[in-house]
Amino acid sequence: MGDDKYYLFKRLVQVGKMKHLYEPGERPPYPIIIESPFFRDVIANMRLPEYIPFFYSIPFGAVLGYAMTANLKSFPLNRRRAFTIVWTTMMFFGWYIGFKGSYYKLLGFEDNGLKWKFSDEKVKKYKFTENMHGFLEDALKRKDIDSSRAY
Numbered sequence: 582m583g584d585d586k587y588y589l590f591k592r593l594v595q596v597g598k599m600k601h602l603y604e605p606g607e608r609p610p611y612p613i614i615i616e617s618p619f620f621r622d623v624i625a626n627m628r629l630p631e632y633i634p635f636f637y638s639i640p641f642g643a644v645l646g647y648a649m650t651a652n653l654k655s656f657p658l659n660r661r662r663a664f665t666i667v668w669t670t671m672m673f674f675g676w677y678i679g680f681k682g683s684y685y686k687l688l689g690f691e692d693n694g695l696k697w698k699f700s701d702e703k704v705k706k707y708k709f710t711e712n713m714h715g716f717l718e719d720a721l722k723r724k725d726i727d728s729s730r731a732y
Contacts, residue, residue, distance in 0.1 A: 609689035612697055618687045623680060626687055631679035635672060642671025 615622055646667035653660035686693040 608697070611686075611689040611691065611693050612695040613687075613689040614693060614695070615687045618684060622687060623683045627679060627683045631683045634678040634682075635675040638671045638675025642668040642675075645671060 614626075618626075646664040649667055650660045650663045653663060682691060685691045
């Protein structure tokens with residue numbers, strides 16, 4: 582996570598869990614508030630810093646919508662419709678960025694005001710998945726074939 586140049590881009594566009602961005606057994610940079618937050622938890626956690634991208638997207642979306650629809654002057658209804666679509670899309674994208682920021686604060690990937698009790702050097706990192714096998718892997722493994730022999 583620290584040396585990855587594309588971390589912010591991956592975090593912005595990723596869908597699902599953050600487990601692929603850090604090693605097994607490694608903790609996130611900040612303490613976890615809720616490990617699997619629901620939609621209502623994320624909305625309740627949103628404060629002014631999470632709403633700022635939405636507030637910036639209102640004038641930016643209006644300017645972008647006006648610029649993108651400037652050549653539709655002979656079609657005023659289509660211009661209004663296209664302007665509304667661009668403006669609404671920009672506002673939704675700004676809200677989405679704020680929503681993701683609140684979500685990552687709950688998961689401990691952004692500064693949420695909490696600090697770890699011990700610094701990272703004192704915490705031992707374990708690899709929990711090193712000796713684990715899945716159910717399907719064990720079920721599909723043929724026990725009558727010796728894999729050490731070449732047939």
